[in-house]
Amino acid sequence: MPLFVLPLWIRHLQVCGMTLAVSVMLTQVRLQAQAHGKEHPMKYPTLYRTTQIDGLSIFYREAGPKDAPTILLLHGLPSSSRMFEPLLARLSDRYHLVAPDYPGFGHSDWPDPKKFAYTFDRYADIMNHFAEALGLSHYTLYMQDYGGPVGFRMALAHPERIEALVVQDAVAHNEGLGANWKTRRAFWADRAPNESALRTNLLSLATTRTRHVGNDPNTESYNPDLWTDEYYFLNQPGQAEIQSDLFYDYRTNVDAYPKWQAWMREKQPRLLVIWGKYDLSFDLSEPEAYRRDVPKAEVHVLDAGHFALDTAADEIAALVQDFVGSSRRDLASRSAD
Numbered sequence: 001m002p003l004f005v006l007p008l009w010i011r012h013l014q015v016c017g018m019t020l021a022v023s024v025m026l027t028q029v030r031l032q033a034q035a036h037g038k039e040h041p042m043k044y045p046t047l048y049r050t051t052q053i054d055g056l057s058i059f060y061r062e063a064g065p066k067d068a069p070t071i072l073l074l075h076g077l078p079s080s081s082r083m084f085e086p087l088l089a090r091l092s093d094r095y096h097l098v099a100p101d102y103p104g105f106g107h108s109d110w111p112d113p114k115k116f117a118y119t120f121d122r123y124a125d126i127m128n129h130f131a132e133a134l135g136l137s138h139y140t141l142y143m144q145d146y147g148g149p150v151g152f153r154m155a156l157a158h159p160e161r162i163e164a165l166v167v168q169d170a171v172a173h174n175e176g177l178g179a180n181w182k183t184r185r186a187f188w189a190d191r192a193p194n195e196s197a198l199r200t201n202l203l204s205l206a207t208t209r210t211r212h213v214g215n216d217p218n219t220e221s222y223n224p225d226l227w228t229d230e231y232y233f234l235n236q237p238g239q240a241e242i243q244s245d246l247f248y249d250y251r252t253n254v255d256a257y258p259k260w261q262a263w264m265r266e267k268q269p270r271l272l273v274i275w276g277k278y279d280l281s282f283d284l285s286e287p288e289a290y291r292r293d294v295p296k297a298e299v300h301v302l303d304a305g306h307f308a309l310d311t312a313a314d315e316i317a318a319l320v321q322d323f324v325g326s327s328r329r330d331l332a333s334r335s336a337d
Contacts, residue, residue, distance in 0.1 A: 044065060045063065046062070046063040046085070046088045046089070047062050051134070053126055054125075054129055056109045057109045058100055058101065059106055059108045060081060060098060060100040060101065061081045061082075061084065061088060061098070062096075062097065062099075063088040064091070064092040064093070064094070064097050068095050069096065069139075069163070069324060070097075070098065070138065070139040070140070071087075071091070071095050071096070071097050071141075071166075071324065072098050072099075072139045073098065073147075074099075074100075074141070074144065074147030074150050074151050075102070075105070075146070076169075076307070077146050077243070077247075078105075078208065078230045078243070079106075079145075080107070081100060081106055083309060086313035087142075087309065087313065087316070087317055087320065090317035091317055095321075095324065098139075100127065100130055102123050102126070102150070103118075103126065104118060110239075113238070113241045113242055117245075118249065119245075119249040119252070120150060120153060120246075120252060121153065123150045124149075124153035127150055127154055128157060137161060139161060139162070140163050140165070140166060140324050141155060141164075141166070142166040142168065142320070143167055143168070143170045144170055144307070145170055145281070145306070146170075147170055148170025148172060149253040152172065152256070152260045152263075155263070156260070159267065162269060163270070164269065164270035164271070164323065165269050165271045165272070166272045166320060166323065167271065167290060168308055168309075169275055169281070169307075169308060171286055172260045172261060172286075172290065173286060175283060175285055175289065176286030176289060178282055178283045180201065183198060186198075187247070187248065188248065188251040191248055198244065198247065199240055199243075199244060202247060203234045203239075205227070208230050208234065209227040210280055211280075211305075211306050212305055212306065212307050213305055214278035214306060215278050216303075216304070222305075223310070226310060264290075264293040265293050265294075268296070269294065271294045271296075271297040271298070272300075272319065273291070273299045273300070274308060275300070275301045275302065275308070276301075276304035276312070277301045277303065278304065278305045278306075279304075279306040279308075280306070284301070287299045287301060302315060302316070
């Protein structure tokens with residue numbers, strides 16, 4: 001019988017039945033999506049916070065339960081804690097992750113270089129005070145690029161806090177500095193006449209892009225916002241002076257490499273080295289240099305660039321998860337003995 005000649009109440013039941021069927025079908029689709037991992041509400045969303053450290057406002061990202069093992073994440077140049085968003089999203093269900101911005105970076109204060117010493121010693125002091133302010137008494141230290149010289153200073157100052165180290169494209173050996181460091185070494189040797197060349201070498205758009213892409217042939221995997229956002233940051237008022245001052249102090253890292261190596265050889269820390277094989281900032285020999293200092297180190301060279309999380313976040317998250325989990329089991333075993 002045609003629908004238009006049915007009594008109104010019958011037509012109403014038919015419409016209700018169709019609505020119910022659609023509702024049931026959509027519910028089934030949602031359940032199937034959840035079962036296949038396509039819909040996964042985050043239990044521990046990332047929080048964006050600031051705290052006062054040594055008179056400065058320090059911005060940081062935090063995710064995960066505070067009673068879980070802590071991973072303190074130290075970023076590189078010219079990034080910020082933003083670079084760790086992929087890890088926070090993937091590991092916050094089992095770890096407490098904390099990622100601060102250094103002074104002069106990201107959303108932390110940018111004090112005037114005439115009134116604030118932009119040095120790696122100063123950064124390490126502030127980050128140690130940051131850890132104390134947040135009550136981080138033990139943690140795995142994740143160090144990328146500039147995070148290396150900041151983190152090694154922190155580790156040598158307070159080795160009792162360090163449960164394990166994760167090094168991602170950060171150098172602790174002189175041979176790890178690649179060919180493009182010739183201009184940078186000239187800047188360290190004689191700052192004034194080499195400052196203009198250094199800024200071009202270190203802070204240009206081309207260099208900012210190369211830091212991400214390196215010589216990876218698969219350039220379509222990289223979001224160009226990564227380097228255009230960073231280049232915009234580097235062109236803000238005062239940034240050229242801040243970054244030049246800080247990079248001039250980088251020479252002190254090279255001088256400190258033997259001390260860091262001796263510490264690793266003596267302490268034999270739990271060490272995970274993750275490296276992007278397309279990284280042009282540092283030499284590909286560096287991962288094995290770490291293994292010479294710590295023979296039991298886990299070393300993984302990935303199809304990625306200097307900022308390996310750009311394209312290998314899933315793989316890195318899995319490596320970190322397994323490594324931190326095994327480190328905790330190892331610490332528990334030692335304590336039991």
